[in-house]
Amino acid sequence: xxxxxxxxxxxxxxxxxxxxxxxxxxxxxxxxxxxxxxxxxxxxxxxxxxxxxxxxxxxxxxxxxxxxxxxxxxxxxxxxxxxxxxxxxxxxxxxxxxxxxxxxxxxxxxxxxxxxxxxxxxxxxxxxxxxxxxxxxxxxxxxxxxxxxxxxxxxxxxxxxxxxxxxxxxxxxxxxxxxxxxxxxxxxxxxxxxxxxxxxxxxxxxxxxxxxxxxxxxxxxxxxxxxxxxxxxxxxxxxxxxxxxxxxxxxxxxxxx
Amino acid sequence: xxxxxxxxxxxxxxxxxxxxxxxxxxxxxxxxxxxxxxxxxxxxxxxxxxxxxxxxxxxxxxxxxxxxxxxxxxxxxxxxxxxxxxxxxxxxxxxxxxxxxxxxxxxxxxxxxxxxxxxxxxxxxxxxxxxxxxxxxxxxxxxxxxxxxxxxxxxxxxxxxxxxxxxxxxxxxxxxxxxxxxxxxxxxxxxxxxxxxxxxxxxxxxxxxxxxxxxxxxxxxxxxxxxxxxxxxxxxxxxxxxxxxxxxxxxxxxxxxxxxxxxxxxxxxxxxxxxxxxxxxxxxxxxxx
Numbered sequence: 001x002x003x004x005x006x007x008x009x010x011x012x013x014x015x016x017x018x019x020x021x022x023x024x025x026x027x028x029x030x031x032x033x034x035x036x037x038x039x040x041x042x043x044x045x046x047x048x049x050x051x052x053x054x055x056x057x058x059x060x061x062x063x064x065x066x067x068x069x070x071x072x073x074x075x076x077x078x079x080x081x082x083x084x085x086x087x088x089x090x091x092x093x094x095x096x097x098x099x100x101x102x103x104x105x106x107x108x109x110x111x112x113x114x115x116x117x118x119x120x121x122x123x124x125x126x127x128x129x130x131x132x133x134x135x136x137x138x139x140x141x142x143x144x145x146x147x148x149x150x151x152x153x154x155x156x157x158x159x160x161x162x163x164x165x166x167x168x169x170x171x172x173x174x175x176x177x178x179x180x181x182x183x184x185x186x187x188x189x190x191x192x193x194x195x196x197x198x199x200x201x202x203x204x205x206x207x208x209x210x211x212x213x214x215x216x217x218x219x220x221x222x223x224x225x226x227x228x229x230x231x232x233x234x235x236x237x238x239x240x241x242x243x244x245x246x247x248x249x250x251x252x253x254x255x256x257x
Numbered sequence: 258x259x260x261x262x263x264x265x266x267x268x269x270x271x272x273x274x275x276x277x278x279x280x281x282x283x284x285x286x287x288x289x290x291x292x293x294x295x296x297x298x299x300x301x302x303x304x305x306x307x308x309x310x311x312x313x314x315x316x317x318x319x320x321x322x323x324x325x326x327x328x329x330x331x332x333x334x335x336x337x338x339x340x341x342x343x344x345x346x347x348x349x350x351x352x353x354x355x356x357x358x359x360x361x362x363x364x365x366x367x368x369x370x371x372x373x374x375x376x377x378x379x380x381x382x383x384x385x386x387x388x389x390x391x392x393x394x395x396x397x398x399x400x401x402x403x404x405x406x407x408x409x410x411x412x413x414x415x416x417x418x419x420x421x422x423x424x425x426x427x428x429x430x431x432x433x434x435x436x437x438x439x440x441x442x443x444x445x446x447x448x449x450x451x452x453x454x455x456x457x458x459x460x461x462x463x464x465x466x467x468x469x470x471x472x473x474x475x476x477x478x479x480x481x482x483x484x485x486x487x488x489x490x491x492x493x494x495x496x497x498x499x500x501x502x503x504x505x506x507x508x509x510x511x512x513x514x515x516x517x518x519x520x521x522x523x524x525x526x527x528x529x530x531x532x533x534x535x536x537x538x539x540x541x542x543x544x545x546x
Binding site for chain 2: 180
């Protein structure tokens with residue numbers, strides 16, 4: 001079944017669970033939202049609320065799910081094909097863990113190109129390093145020779161080099177310093193404008209999500225408790241009690257200061 | 258107020274292939290019965306400063322200081338054996354990552370009991386009772402279950418609360434908390450900070466709170482030292498942090514996204530080489546009032 005809407009990602013009645021029978025843990029319960037093509041959508045909530053699990057279900061990393069997931073109007077099945085991976089790419093939280101320690105930046109990027117059958121790897125690597133603001137001297141370096149911010153730039157380059165249209169961002173800056181976080185968030189904003197990308201971003205930091213996204217879903221204990229516009233969020237116009245609590249907790253810190 | 262801890266002219270160096278790297282350069286500060294925040298980016302030397310107080314700098318790292326005094330006693334003159342009695346008992350430390358601080362093959366309860374019984378003469382039953390109380394104090398919902406669980410069964414946030422429980426159980430005078438709440442959610446973060454706040458006040462402890470999060474530090478501490486490239490560039494009252502003068506502190510503050518004040522692009526910190534060579538500001542308080 002294909003739908004006619006122009007959504008980048010649409011999710012209906014999504015349940016994700018781990019374990020069977022009495023050991024079953026419901027990580028996501030009846031999630032529903034859609035991200036318009038070219039839009040930017042945020043998922044916020046505490047750890048264990050299921051926000052990352054939704055991303056993992058979309059990418060096929062959490063195989064036990066039910067419901068409907070549409071990517072560019074096409075429904076996803078049990079497995080992900082090559083076309084899916086050339087449309088959707090993911091940037092993980094920890095740049096220290098998501099890059100292979102014994103592969104150079106060049107190796108990581110060429111492998112992505114090779115897997116997706118791109119030609120002219122040399123030109124593409126030079127260009128993507130430029131685009132993510134890394135000097136060419138980093139091309140033949142290993143991850144341990146890079147700083148956290150540089151590694152996250154490499155992770156973004158690795159995701160974008162195969163020209164996807166949707167980027168899943170799982171806490172892309174939570175392991176970085178605030179000064180570096182500002183640089184990476186600016187980079188992501190610029191890249192989205194240049195390439196008309198669709199972002200689905202997970203973060204526990206409301207200020208970061210508020211900066212990056214136009215709409216957010218608040219998750220608590222596996223359920224989406226509220227979907228609201230960032231404009232309303234800034235005005236503290238939340239309906240749900242949990243959302244209010246979360247908003248207050250993150251704004252209060254600054255007020256007290 | 259008397260100073261619990263006085264650090265004078267602390268320098269920590271690491272030999273590298275490209276010569277000596279000075280992670281901390283000639284800083285002085287003191288700690289009373291207060292909550293002292295140390296903020297800075299990664300690599301600014303804030304964690305190394307925390308470790309130096311416990312003399313936890315491994316060779317080939319070199320620790321030099323005129324004096325590191327705990328209630329007037331110079332820690333630099335202590336033997337390694339005497340230091341072991343101070344670590345945990347008088348000064349304890351909560352490290353950054355609970356995954357690497359907890360023993361993965363030992364039950365959580367046993368680890369907390371061990372921390373307690375190492376410094377206090379107590380029976381196993383007493384230690385168990387005290388451990389469970391401590392787990393309750395850090396808002397662990399099901400302390401009996403957690404007591405018998407292994408660290409891998411815990412989430413990052415739970416792990417850090419267990420670490421805090423373990424570090425506070427010997428009733429130390431000074432707690433060094435190195436990014437203790439970075440792994441926690443905002444709502445939980447506040448609860449944990451409140452617990453630490455309560456304990457620091459009740460027990461008259463001194464707290465050194467190391468963090469990269471300017472908002473948390475300014476809301477939670479009394480006094481703040483701002484570090485850059487191994488030096489203290491500025492010190493101020495925590496509630497006045499947002500009026501800080503140094504361009505580095507200002508840059509850090511401006512690079513934070515704010516919910517109430519949306520901007521299209523975040524301000525990026527412009528670094529000045531002069532910050533690296535400028536002399537350290539003293540963070541010592543006069544011990545008279």
